[in-house]
Amino acid sequence: MQIAPLIDRSRELVRQRGLTAKQAVQTAIDEFAESSEQIVQEESLTSQIEVELLGYGVLQRYLDDQDIEEIWINKPGELHYFSKEGKQVVQLELSELTIQNLVRRLLRHSRRKLDRLTPYVDADLADGSRLHVVMPDVTRRNWAINIRKFSRTRISLSDLISKEALTTDQAGLLTSAVLGGKSILVSGATQAGKTTLLTALLNELGPGERIVSCEDTFEISLDHPDWVAMQTRPTSPEGDFEISLRELVKQALRMRPSRLVIGEVRGAEALDLLVALNSGIPGLGTIHARSAKGALEKLLTLPLLAGENITDRFLRLTIPTAIDLVVHCERSAAGTRKISEILKVRDEILA
Template identity: 45%
Template sequence: MTLTHAGAGHGAHVDLIEQLDGEVRSIVRSDGVDPQRDAQLVRRIAERVVRDHDERSLTGAVAPVPDADAVVGELVARVAGFGPLQPFLDDPSVEEVWINDPSRVFVARNGRHELTNLVLAPAMVRELVERMLKTSGRRIDISQPFVDAMLPEGHRLHVVLEGISRGFSAVNIRKFRIQAAQLSQLVELGSLTPSAAAFLDACVRAGLNILVAGGTQAGKTTMLNCLAAAIPGGDRVISAEEVFELRFPHPDWVPMQTRQAGLEGTGEVVLRDLIKEALRMRPSRVIVGEVRAEECLDLLLALNAGLPGMCTLHANSAREALVKMCTLPLLAGENISARFVVPTVAASVDIVVHLGIDTTGVRRTNEIVAVPGRVENDTIEVESIFNRAHGELRWAGGMPHRLERFERLGIDVHRILEGGR
C-alpha cells in the first residue's frame, strides 16, 4: 500500500493486499493477459483470487477479506490501472493530477488545485511512469528528458525527468473529460450564449478560419472539439496534434500525431511534417491541435491558400493571440520577415475566440472578434463581435467579413447577431 497510515490493522491489510496482488500478477503472467488492454479480464481474475482466499479463510488458515469489493478494486487498480493514482483518474470531478515529489501529489477540481494526503514511494512513481509510457509506445531517458503521451483512457501524460526538474521527476496527467461535444452543450454549461453559439456554428459551416486562444486549462481543446463537430459531413478533415486529444464525430476524418525520435536519434515526426503531409491528403479542412512554434508558418501558408482551418494557441486576449500568430512564424528561419507574416495573418485568420476561467473556476468565452484583413502601422485591425461585460457575453455591434460565404449558405448573420443584444 502507498498511503501512509499507522496501526497493526493497516499493516495486516498491506500484507494481505501484497499477497493477493502477487497471486493476481502470477495468473496474469501465466495466462498471457495484457492488463492495460484487458482490464475486465484482470477484474475477473482478481474476483476469483479474492473469492478463493475467502473460502480458505473459512478453515482459519488465512485471515478473511474485510471488504471484498474494495480489495478487488484496489487489485485491479494496481495490476491493470495506475495504482494509488487510479481513484483520482476514476473520479469525474478531478481534472488533472500532478506529482511534484512522492510526498506531494496534487489534483485540480473546478479550476482549483489541492494537495492530497497521498504519499508515494519513489520506486512506485518510477514504476507508474514506466507503465504509463508502455501503453503509449513513447519513452523517456537522459537523451529524451521530456515526454508527452496519451494514456488508454485519453488522458494526457507529461513527464519531466529528474535532473531537469530538481529533486524528482515531475509528472502531470491531464484528464480527458468530455464536458461538451457540441456548441449547444457549451451554452448549457454557461460558456456561450445561444446567439454566440449560433454565430460560431455559422462561421464553421461557412468555412471561416478560426483561432481559439486562452490560458492553460481555459477549455481550448473542448472548444475546438465543439467547433469541429459543426463541420459539414461532406468535408474531409485532417488534423495534426502533438498527442491525440481531439475527439469529435465526423465520417471523413484522419487524425495524426507527432512521433519521438527512436533510440538511434532518427524517425522523429514534428507538427511541421504533419501539416505538410495533411496538404497532400486532399483535405477540405485542416485542424492543428495547438501551435507553439515554427509550425505556425506552415499553417498560415495553408490557410492563406484558401484551405479552411482551425487551431488553438496560448494567449491572454484575442489581440495578443494575433500578435503571437505574427511572431511564431519568425522562428522558422531568418528569411521569414514580419513584413510578410503580418499581412498574411491578417488575410488568413477570420475569427478569434478567446477563453478564460472566472474567479469561481468556471470556463467562459470572454470575446469573439473578427479580423477584417486590414493592417495599420503593422497592427492587425480587429472588430469585436461578442465581448463579456458585467458577466454577460453580448453582441458588441461588429460584423464578420466574407459575408458572401454566409449568404451562399442562406445564413442570415444579422439575424443571428441581433439575437445577442
C-alpha cells in the first residue's frame, strides 16, 4: 500500500495536536485500521513511517549497513553505493521531490543551506558521515548527492595491519615517527585511505598530547581526551562571514597544540602549516597527489596561493625542515587500500 497519506496524516497530527512523532504515527495507523476493510500490518507500517519521519527514508537501510563505505545518487530512481563487494547500483522509488526533501533532512544537523545562490554544499551528518550535494544549474539536470560513511569503530595501525593495508615494519616506522614528534604528510588519490591512516596515526598518541584539528567538514574521528576539532564555515545569505581553513590554522596556533592537524591541505593554508611546523609544533595532514614526491612538489606551489611574498627558494628551504615523512596511499581497482611508499624528506629531494 502507499504510505504517503499516512505520513502526511502523521505530520498533520504533530502540527495540530502537538503529538510526538511516535504518537502521531500510532494514531494515524489506528485511524486507518478503523476505516479500512483490509488487514493492516501495524508493525511493518509503523517501521516504514517512522523511518520516513525520524530517519532518512529509503537511504536509511544503506546508511545503517556497516559494509557500505559510500552512497551516491545521480538521478531519480537510482542509488549507487560502494561496499566490500565493490560498486553496486539499485533501483528505488526515489522521485526528484523525494531527493530534495531528503537533502533538506540531511542538512538539518549541520544547519548548512543549499539554494540557488549557493548551489553546492559540504556538511556532516549527526553520525559524522560526510555529505556533499550539488544542484542545478551547476549540475546539468538532477541533484547529485554523495555520502561518505563515517566509521564508528576506533581505527588503529594494528587494524590496518590486519587488513593488509600496511606491513608490520611500516607500522613500526610510523609509530616511532608519530610518537617521536615527527611531522607526517599523508598523500594519495580520492578514497585511497588518507584520512583513515591519519586517524590511525593520531590514535597512537597518548593522553598527554593536545591535538587541534582543522577540516573543511568533520571527518577525523579520535578517541582522545584532549582534542579540539574545528571545521570551516561558508558565507551565508543571512550574513555569516566565511571562516576559511587558513583562519582555522591561525586560531589553532593560539590553542597551545602539541599536534596540529589539517584534514586536507589544498590551498593557501599550506603556508601557515609550514610556518607552524617550522616553529616546532609537530603536525599531520593529508594532500591529494599521485606519489610521495608529487605531494612535495604540490607543497611547493600551494603556499603561493597565499598571495604574499613567497619565493620558490624559501619553500625549498622550508619544506625539508617542516615535513619529516610523506606516506603515500593507493587504492586498487578492486577497492583494497595499502601504503605504497614512505618517503623521508631530505634537502636533495627538492633540489
